[in-house]
Amino acid sequence: DAGVIQSPRHEVTEMGQEVTLRCKPISGHNSLFWYRQTMMRGLELLIYFNNNVPIDDSGMPEDRFSAKMPNASFSTLKIQPSEPRDSAVYFCASSFSENYEQYFGPGTRLTVT
């Protein structure tokens, strides 16, 4: 298995632009998680899905952030408009269920100038 796949690995964009991060979970996993990691705040859970349905989005910073999971093999995290304070590494993880071991992708390093 290829593991969790994220794209792009690096993204540099200007403030105000739309950013879309993509994730392909491990086949057969029913839960998908989006995290943000910064030096200031550490690893933060943004949102997670069970069976493609958003369960907890209380970690989403504000309305500029949105996430979708149109099917079991694909999810997106969108930031519109992006701001410099959104600069971070964004991880996607998947698992068999919300209470089980999570497998993390390699992350997307986002830089907003």
Next chain:
Amino acid sequence: GESVGLHLPTLSVQEGDNSIINCAYSNSASDYFIWYKQESGKGPQFIIDIRSNMDKRQGQRVTVLLNKTVKHLSLQIAATQPGDSAVYFCAESPNQAGTALIFGKGTTLSVSS
């Protein structure tokens, strides 16, 4: 100016020494615990897990100890190697529907040769 950010606990050891990384968890109802290792530039990777009906579990060079009385978890690494240098996170599963794994802040392990 001085940078401000998370001040993760740091453990510095010599190559060949044994390392012990500690974690206090929050929920007495949590029934599943995981240790993750995050190397620089990578996503967190599973090391070892333990269920609440056990108080010790051993892997290759690693041992996890669980003390439910004081809600404490520890990771012991035998014969620490430079490749063990990383940030280590503990995670707990609250065993509640609609609640995902809760990650700790992390501990930085630095191994010098």
